[in-house]
Amino acid sequence: MTTPDAATPRPASSRARILLVARTEFAERGFDGVPLQAIAARAGVRHPTLLYHFESKELLYRAVIESVVGDWAAETERAISTGLLGFEQVAALVDAAFRFFDRHGDFVRIVRREAIEGGGRMEEQMAEFMRPFLEDAVRFLRKEMRAGRLRRHDPVELMQVCYGTVLTYFSDARFRANLVDEDPLSASALGRHKRALLKLLRTALEPELR
Amino acid sequence: MTTPDAATPRPASSRARILLVARTEFAERGFDGVPLQAIAARAGVRHPTLLYHFESKELLYRAVIESVVGDWAAETERAISTGLLGFEQVAALVDAAFRFFDRHGDFVRIVRREAIEGGGRMEEQMAEFMRPFLEDAVRFLRKEMRAGRLRRHDPVELMQVCYGTVLTYFSDARFRANLVDEDPLSASALGRHKRALLKLLRTALEPELR
DNA sequence: GTCTATACCGCGATAGAC
DNA sequence: GTCTATCGCGGTATAGAC
Numbered sequence: 001m002t003t004p005d006a007a008t009p010r011p012a013s014s015r016a017r018i019l020l021v022a023r024t025e026f027a028e029r030g031f032d033g034v035p036l037q038a039i040a041a042r043a044g045v046r047h048p049t050l051l052y053h054f055e056s057k058e059l060l061y062r063a064v065i066e067s068v069v070g071d072w073a074a075e076t077e078r079a080i081s082t083g084l085l086g087f088e089q090v091a092a093l094v095d096a097a098f099r100f101f102d103r104h105g106d107f108v109r110i111v112r113r114e115a116i117e118g119g120g121r122m123e124e125q126m127a128e129f130m131r132p133f134l135e136d137a138v139r140f141l142r143k144e145m146r147a148g149r150l151r152r153h154d155p156v157e158l159m160q161v162c163y164g165t166v167l168t169y170f171s172d173a174r175f176r177a178n179l180v181d182e183d184p185l186s187a188s189a190l191g192r193h194k195r196a197l198l199k200l201l202r203t204a205l206e207p208e209l210r
Numbered sequence: 211m212t213t214p215d216a217a218t219p220r221p222a223s224s225r226a227r228i229l230l231v232a233r234t235e236f237a238e239r240g241f242d243g244v245p246l247q248a249i250a251a252r253a254g255v256r257h258p259t260l261l262y263h264f265e266s267k268e269l270l271y272r273a274v275i276e277s278v279v280g281d282w283a284a285e286t287e288r289a290i291s292t293g294l295l296g297f298e299q300v301a302a303l304v305d306a307a308f309r310f311f312d313r314h315g316d317f318v319r320i321v322r323r324e325a326i327e328g329g330g331r332m333e334e335q336m337a338e339f340m341r342p343f344l345e346d347a348v349r350f351l352r353k354e355m356r357a358g359r360l361r362r363h364d365p366v367e368l369m370q371v372c373y374g375t376v377l378t379y380f381s382d383a384r385f386r387a388n389l390v391d392e393d394p395l396s397a398s399a400l401g402r403h404k405r406a407l408l409k410l411l412r413t414a415l416e417p418e419l420r
Numbered sequence: 421g422t423c424t425a426t427a428c429c430g431c432g433a434t435a436g437a438c
Numbered sequence: 439g440t441c442t443a444t445c446g447c448g449g450t451a452t453a454g455a456c
Contacts (some may be wrong), residue, residue, distance in 0.1 A: 002316065032240065032243055033242055035430075035432085036432065036434090037430090045439095045441090048434085048440075052439065052440075056432080057431095057432065057433090059288070112322070114385070115381070115385035116323065116381050116382070116384075116385075117239075118384025118385065123388060126385070126388075157406030158418075159379075160375070162381065163376040164376075164380065164382075165370070165374040166374075166377055168370075168375075168377065168378055169370065171325070172322075172325040172374075174326075175323075175325040176370070179340060179341055179344055181335060196363060196364045196371070199413075199414075200414045203361070204414045224421080245450090246449075246450060247448090247449075253442095255421095256422070256423060256424085258422075258424085258451085258453095259421070259423075261451065262421065266450080266451080267449095368451080421456105422456085423454100423455085424454095424456100425452105427453090428451085429448105429449090429450090429451105431447090432445105432446095432448105434443105434444085434445075435442105435443085435444080436442095436443090437441085437442085437443100438440085438441075438444105
C-alpha cells in the first residue's frame with residue numbers, strides 16, 4: 001500500500017519503519033530466516049516495541065504481504081486499462097511489469113517464496129489478487145486473437161511464459177550475476193532482456209509479420 | 211549422483227535414506243524450515259545418528275545440493291550431445307528439461323530457493339555446474355543462427371527465457387493450481403504447457419516459417 | 421552405528437515499569 | 439509507545455553407554 005524499498009527517506013512512525021524493513025528483510029532471508037530482533041534493530045526499536053505494533057511475527061508478515069500485494073494491484077490496474085490493442089497492449093504490460101519489479105525487488109522475492117511454498121502463508125490472499133488479473137488478461141488475449149490482431153496461442157500458457165520469464169529475471173538476478181559478467185539489474189542489462197523478450201513475443205504474436 | 215525422489219524403494223543404508231528424505235524435506239520447507247529431528251524421524255533414525263553421518267545440518271544440506279546438482283549435470287550432458295540441428299535441438303533440450311524436472315520436483319524447488327537467496331549456500335557450486343552448460347548452449351545457438359537454421363535472437367536472453375519459463379512452471383506449480391482448476395503437474399496440463407512453449411519458440415525461431 | 425540423556429542457546433512472546 | 443527483564447520452547451549439537 002504505502003511506499004517501496006528504494007531510497008525512501010525513513011518514515012517517521014516506528015510502525016511504518018518496521019513494516020518497511022520487515023519487507024526487505026523477509027524478502028532477503030524468508031520468514032524463518034529473520035529474527036524479529038533483527039527487524040526491530042534495523043528499525044531502531046526493541047523487539048517488544050515491534051510486538052506492540054504487530055501482535056506476532058505471523059501478523060507482521062501478513063501485514064507485509066498485504067502492503068506488497070496492494071502495491072502490485074494498484075500498478076496493474078493502471079497498466080491493463082489503457083485501451084491499447086493487439087501487441088501494443090502486451091508490450092505495455094510487459095513494460096509495466098519490468099518497471100514495477102525493478103523498483104520493488106523485494107516484492108518479487110516475497111511472491112516467489114510464497115509461490116514455492118505452495119501451502120504457504122498467503123495462498124488465498126495472493127490468489128485472490130492474481131486471479132482477476134489473470135482472467136482479464138486471458139479475456140483480452142482471446143479477444144485480440146479472435147479479432148486477428150494476435151496470432152493464436154493458448155492465452156493461459158502465454159501468460160505463464162510471461163510470468164515465469166519476467167519474475168525469474170528479477171528473483172534470480174543474483175544468481176544470473178554469477179553466470180554472465182554484468183549486473184543483471186543495471187539499466188542496460190535490463191533493457192536488453194526486455195527487448196529480447198518483446199522481440200520474441202512480437203515474432204510469435206504479431207500476425208502480419210515479415 | 212545417486213537416486214531421485216520418486217517411488218524409489220527405500221535405500222538400505224541409513225546414510226542414503228537420510229540423504230533422500232533430506233532432499234525432499236529441504237525442497238519442501240527450506241533450510242530453516244526443517245528440524246533435523248524431522249528428517250531423522252522420517253528416515254527412521256534418531257538425530258544423533260544423522261549427525262554421525264553428516265557432521266552438521268549445514269553439511270547435510272551441502273551433501274543434498276551436491277547430489278541434486280550431480281543428477282542435473284548427468285542429464286543435461288546427454289540431452290545436449292545429440293548432434294541435432296536447428297530447432298530440433300532446442301526442442302529436444304526443452305523436452306529433456308520437462309521430463310527431468312517432472313521426475314525431480316525437489317530439484318527444482320531447491321535450485322529456486324538457492325537462486326533467490328543469491329548469497330546462498332551454494333552460489334559457486336551451482337554456478338560452476340551451470341556455466342559450462344549455458345556456454346555450450348549459447349555457442350550452439352550462435353552457430354545455428356549464423357548458419358541460418360535459426361532466426362537471430364540474443365542467445366543469452368533466449369536461454370534466460372527458457373530457464374525462467376520451465377523452472378517457474380514447476381517451482382510455482384502449487385501456486386498455479388490456485389489460479390486454474392487443473393493439476394499443473396498432471397500429464398495433460400504439462401503437455402499443454404510444453405507444446406505452448408515450443409510453439410512460441412518455433413514461431414519465433416524457425417526461419418522458413420509460413 | 422545407533423541409541424538416551426543433556427547441554428546450550430536463539431528466538432518469540434509476556435510482564436510490568438516508565 | 440517504548441523500554442528492561444525474563445520465561446519457555448524448540449532446535450542443534452555433544453557426551454557417553456551399548
